[in-house]
Amino acid sequence: MKDILAELKKKAAEILPEVSYFICYGSGFDLLHSAPLFVKDKGDIDRLVLNRFCIHNLTSYLPPQKWPPGWLLEPGEKIGLVLKGCDSRSVIHLLAEKAILRSRVIIIGLPCWGMIDVNKLRNRIDINRINRVEQDKESIMLFTDANEVSADIKDILYDKCINCQYPNTLISDHFIGAKKEPDKGVQPFGKVLELERMSLLERSAFWDKEFARCIRCKACRNVCPVCYCQNNCLLDTRVPHWIKERVDANSNRWYHLIRAFHLAGRCTECGECARVCPMRIPINLLAMKMNSELFELFGFRSGIDVNIKPPLMTFQLEEDKL
C-alpha cells in the first residue's frame, strides 16, 4: 500500500496544475479514521493518506448541486479525485444520468483490498488504547501500550467489502498499481436475501423497530452521491406537503420509503447511507432490494456502463418478464 501511496502523490502533483481541487484522503482525528482532503496547493500533497480506513465515497462532492456555497468553479475548471472501485460506480451512474461532465473530472483509479469497519473493531477491542497501526494488503496489526492485537481482516471489513465484485476503479484517467482479482462467487444482494427469509409480519416488525430509531437527521440523504436535488428536495418542501416534519415511527417509515423510490435503479450500493447513520439503521438494504429486483427483471446493474439507459427511464412494448 505504501508504494501505491508514493505513486499516488507523484500523480497528484502531476495533475494538480490542471485541476482546481484535488479530492483525496487525509488523516482523520485518530489512527482509525481517515477524512476527505481537498488539496489546492502543492505543499499539501504530503498530507495525502491511503490506508484501510479510506471508506468515504468522494463522488458525493462531484454533482454541482452538492457543492458548498462559495465553491463555484468557472466553466472549464476541473476537479481531480481518487476513486475506489465501488465509488467509481457512482461516478459512472452520474455520467449516465448526465449529472456531471466527464471532461471536468480527472480520476485516479486504484485497486482496493477492502476497508475496515471501525464499529466491528470496536466490538472486539478497546479502540481508545490503540496508539500504533500497521497495515498492508492482507492483514492489520494494532498496538496498544501493553501488547499487540492482530485481527483477521475478514472479520472486520465492511459488509460490502467482504465479497467485492469491483475492487478496481471501473473508470479512470490514470490507474495506479496492479489490478486486483475480484472475489469469486459473489452474491451481491446477500443481505437482502437474508431479510427475505423472514415472514411478512416479522419483516414488518423488523423495520418498525429500525425506523423507530431514526432521528431524521437526513445524513443519509446528504451523503448520498446520487441524491442531488439540493434545493428541490421533496423532503424539504411543504408544497406539496409529502411528509410531516414530526419524527415518529410512521413518518420515519414514509421518509425512508420516499428515499427508496427516489433511488430505484440509481443506487450504486456504496453503502454510505448506512455508514453515516448515527442510529445504525441498515438503510442501504431498501435501495439494495430495488436493485436486486431490477437485476432480476431487466438484468440491470447500476454504475457499470455509462451508455446503458436506467430501466425506469425506458420501456419495451413486449416486456420479457412482466
Add this chain to the structure above:
Amino acid sequence: MQSEPRIIGFLCNWCSYAGADMAGTSRLKQPASVRIIRLPCTGRINPLLPLKALVDGADGVLISGCHPGDCHYREGNLYARRRLELLHRFLPFVGIDPKRLRYVWVSASEGQRWQAIVGEFTEQIKKLGTAKAQ
C-alpha cells in the same frame, strides 16, 4: 358485520375511467368499495401515490389504465408497467402485503371486465381484512 373495505382506485382518464363509467351506465352491479381518483394517464402515477395510500391505511389500491400499446399518449402505461411491477415486488420487503396492490388494464369498452375485477379484488381485500394504519 364486516364493513366495505376502502380501496383507492387510480384510473386513467381515457380507457379505464370510461370503462368504469360504462359499467355504471350499463347498470352492472358492483361493490361500492372503490374510491376512484381520475388521472390523465397511468404514466402520471408516481409510485409514491399508491404507496402513500397503503401506508396511510387504505385497505387496497387498484390501478387501471389502457392496455399496453393502446395508451392515449402512446407510451405512458409502458413506463407505468415497469414502475408498478417494481412497486409490487418491493412492498413485501417493508412488510406490506403485495396482495393489497393490483394493477390491471381495462379499456373503455370493457365495462363487464371492470365489474369482474372490482368484485374479485374487493373479495380478496375482504379476506385480508382491514389494513392496520402504518
